[in-house]
Amino acid sequence: MAQIFDRSSNALARMSLVLTGILVIALGVTLNELQRSPWVTRQGQRADQPVPFSHKHHVQGLGLQCQYCHTSVEKSSYAGIPPTKTCMNCHAQIWTNAALLEPVRHSWATGESIRWIKVHDLPDFVYFNHSVHVNKGIGCASCHGRVDLMPLMYEQNTLQMEWCLNCHRNPGKNLRPTSEIYNMAWKAPTEDHPVWCSVTDAKTGVPTAESVSCVTKDPTDSGPAMASLDMPATPGAKDAAPGAMVMPASLSYTKFTSQKALGDFLIDQYHIRPPRQLASCETCHR
Numbered sequence: 001m002a003q004i005f006d007r008s009s010n011a012l013a014r015m016s017l018v019l020t021g022i023l024v025i026a027l028g029v030t031l032n033e034l035q036r037s038p039w040v041t042r043q044g045q046r047a048d049q050p051v052p053f054s055h056k057h058h059v060q061g062l063g064l065q066c067q068y069c070h071t072s073v074e075k076s077s078y079a080g081i082p083p084t085k086t087c088m089n090c091h092a093q094i095w096t097n098a099a100l101l102e103p104v105r106h107s108w109a110t111g112e113s114i115r116w117i118k119v120h121d122l123p124d125f126v127y128f129n130h131s132v133h134v135n136k137g138i139g140c141a142s143c144h145g146r147v148d149l150m151p152l153m154y155e156q157n158t159l160q161m162e163w164c165l166n167c168h169r170n171p172g173k174n175l176r177p178t179s180e181i182y183n184m185a186w187k188a189p190t191e192d193h194p195v196w197c198s199v200t201d202a203k204t205g206v207p208t209a210e211s212v213s214c215v216t217k218d219p220t221d222s223g224p225a226m227a228s229l230d231m232p233a234t235p236g237a238k239d240a241a242p243g244a245m246v247m248p249a250s251l252s253y254t255k256f257t258s259q260k261a262l263g264d265f266l267i268d269q270y271h272i273r274p275p276r277q278l279a280s281c282e283t284c285h286r
């Protein structure tokens, strides 16, 4: 053997082994990158929709609320895409001849729904539910980004398992009062912009998500934030300025100056499960 395979071919064999190794690793890395690339996850891409519907125009421009069109987002697993009727509420009168809206008029005339292309689409083997998330204080913007600034819809996040787990392992960093879930511009509390929260339904002794109420203006200042409470004046009101609001004893607000503190408080109030449970396979794969 030694005559046929001399020293140099031995080196060659070793070299080709190393090369194969490098190739295999490179292929693995490439496939892994590919699987996470926007080309596969469709992150950031604008779909070629039948109608170039602009969230920016309708939400930021006209001031429409998300739930005007996505009616089931708080009640069911699906947010839902609005039927043509919703568009016709306005477009029977506005822009009635615009060519852009021809598919809307065609759909209205024939009863055939508009074929919107899905921008977000999880595989069927993953369980996801909108109502659970929004009723536990995760805002639309935490998952979908600044929809109110999008002329055309795109996917802000990958929706890959890693992304879901990232939040499930530490949900506190994304929690906000449920009254703010539609607020696209919501910012986590800071020293300069604190948030005050109270548990309003103290009489039952059982805090629920609904009983948490938060304000972004100091509730101990008499101001518009409290005007709607319409509380009768109490004896302690003597030293307050005339017309000033007096805090009823049961409404005590706690001030939060960081997302960490607000998150911890809401985890408690909303009974958020521990990360170990939220990140367990059965939560999303059933």
Ligand code: HEC
Binding pocket: 049, 053, 055, 058, 059, 064, 065, 066, 067, 068, 069, 070, 081, 082, 116, 117, 118, 119, 120, 121, 140, 141, 144, 147, 148, 152, 153, 184
């Ligand atoms: C006037 C109706 C209307 C309003 C108001 C509206 N949307 Fe939409 N939304 C639509 C329509 C129509 C589509 C489907 C076309 C598209 O993807 O752009 C859509 C699509 C979406 C999608 C992507 C759906 C998919 O295919 O994956 C998201 C996410 C979304 N909307 C979030 C929001 C949020 C958040 C708000 C509030 C800030 C909002 N929408 C307000 C009509 C509306």
Ligand code: HEC
Binding pocket: 051, 052, 053, 054, 057, 058, 061, 062, 064, 069, 082, 086, 087, 088, 089, 090, 091, 094, 095, 100, 101, 104
């Ligand atoms: C509350 C009224 C209202 C509803 C509901 C509404 N639109 Fe509009 N839409 C308008 C107005 C007003 C404009 C003109 C906006 C502008 O140019 O400032 C407009 C403009 C448009 C345009 C032209 C491009 C643009 O964004 O300026 C398209 C396309 C459109 N709407 C599609 C839809 C579709 C599809 C629906 C249903 C999912 C819908 N609209 C629901 C009021 C409405």
Ligand code: HEC
Binding pocket: 066, 067, 070, 073, 077, 078, 079, 080, 081, 120, 121, 122, 123, 128, 130, 133, 134, 138, 139, 140, 141, 142, 143, 144, 159, 181, 182
């Ligand atoms: C925890 C993350 C998360 C939050 C919070 C969230 N979404 Fe979604 N949304 C998703 C995912 C994931 C999908 C894709 C679902 C699928 O493919 O089954 C989706 C899909 C959608 C769709 C497409 C239609 C549908 O029902 O699947 C719309 C519209 C939508 N979201 C609107 C909203 C609105 C409006 C809010 C706020 C009230 C919101 N979402 C809050 C993650 C979220």
Ligand code: HEC
Binding pocket: 122, 126, 127, 128, 129, 132, 133, 136, 138, 142, 143, 159, 160, 163, 164, 165, 167, 168, 171, 174, 270, 271, 272, 273, 274, 278, 283, 284
């Ligand atoms: C920004 C934070 C966040 C993201 C992102 C997120 N979740 Fe959640 N998820 C939560 C919170 C908070 C809860 C509520 C936990 C509780 O009540 O104990 C929850 C609960 C759930 C539940 C339990 C629902 C039930 O019926 O018990 C499922 C399933 C789930 N999420 C799936 C997903 C999937 C799939 C994704 C990714 C596509 C995702 N989540 C992304 C925060 C998030």
Ligand code: HEC
Binding pocket: 122, 123, 126, 159, 160, 161, 164, 165, 168, 278, 279, 280, 281, 282, 283, 284, 285
């Ligand atoms: C918070 C929700 C969530 C939890 C918890 C979760 N997964 Fe997933 N998983 C997903 C989503 C979303 C996808 C789809 C990812 C995609 O489309 O790229 C997925 C995809 C998968 C896949 C398909 C292969 C792939 O990577 O695309 C496997 C296998 C899987 N998960 C296994 C597990 C195992 C094992 C666990 C427990 C250790 C687990 N998952 C926990 C959300 C979750």
